[in-house]
Amino acid sequence: MSPTLRTERLLLEPYVPEDEEAFVALFQDRRVSRWMGDGPAAEAEDRALFGRIFTKVYARNLFDVWAVRRDGLLVGHAEIKPTDEVRGHEIVYALAPTVWGEGLGTELAGAIAAYGFGSLGLTEVHATVAAKNGASLAVLHRIGFEHVRDVTEEDGSTTRVLTRRRDGPPSRPE
DSSP states (O other): OOOOEEOSSOEEEOOOGGGHHHHHHHHHOHHHHTTSTTSOOOHHHHHHHHHHIIIIIITTTOSEEEEEEETTEEEEEEEEEEETTTTEEEEEEEEOGGGTTSSHHHHHHHHHHHHHHHTSOOSEEEEEEETTOHHHHHHHHHTTOEEEEEEEOTTSOEEEEEEEESSSSOOOOO
16 A cells, blocks of 8 residues: 655545545546546546556555545545656656645655655656646656657657656656
């Protein structure tokens, strides 16, 4: 099970079954889901995804996934997981639009990266971000991530791969 993490204003803790409605609401908000995975999904798919967090991710200890809370309310989602796309560990995060513009993205992404370096002992942490998602790109640049390459998706859109190294400057493309 993922450990509980705390930042100045956020609490990252494992999901509990009672979080399902708030999780689904977060992922059904098109302002959020347009930047997640393959984009907006049907409500039934988001409910199935929530279930898999318990039946697969937590049950098999596959990677760390957190409910992100502020003042007791679920305001986001976070994870750090190994992925083939970056040949390493990738951070994933999303925040509800009600808390956008408050610096919580920087706080959240920084905490996940720090966990990767500290608790997981990683030397690099990666992120993949849609090239049009300027807010998330700015957050990651603020905390030391650097653009290393672009990936052209099947639909023709561009995804940026960013990397932050534990020691020294972020890695460069090979």
